[in-house]
Amino acid sequence: AQRVTQPEKLLSVFKGAPVELKCNYSYSGSPELFWYVQYSRQRLQLLLRHISRESIKGFTADLNKGETSFHLKKPFAQEEDSAMYYCALSPGFQKLVFGTGTRLLVSP
């Protein structure tokens, strides 16, 4: 079965501090992995996907198949990064499985 684990419900940091939101997955095949973000009073939207190896809003995520992890990182957090972050996995048949989410709070 596919499963996504986000161990932290809440991550609180100060502006300018580094951020790492953890995500571990279980899947026997080669998954597609994503990070989605939900800002206050906005709909859920894609932040980045592992296949693109992109950096969006200063965030990066590296797929580590050995550790089955896809942690989200940003070197210097900003107040506008405060949001709910979801890690998601897509098996080959176009189903998206989400983790329980991590709320990031960035304080001034």
Added chain:
Amino acid sequence: NAGVTQTPKFQVLKTGQSMTLQCAQDMNHNSMYWYRQDPGMGLRLIYYSASEGTTDKGEVPNGYNVSRLNKREFSLRLESAAPSQTSVYFCASSEKQGSGTEAFFGQGTRLTVV
């Protein structure tokens, strides 16, 4: 280009009442989904439809039915609402492309069952 549109945005039901949540997408996507979002539980998949004419159960299908009316529309029905179905419901659609699968979400329906 509206993306994914859900109706209604808010609804209060009495226990035992029925209702249908509507979802439509204008991106010509094959796949559509219904999720529920509960505090501490994240987004849990209720049902999904990989293409027009097919539907499959997700993680939490009990108490729900779905209809993929056509390629654009995917409705979720609660036949006899229960307080445990109080939640925020999200519809989404996606299409697998060369750069991966991106899902687009509706704005959500906040449902309260009393």
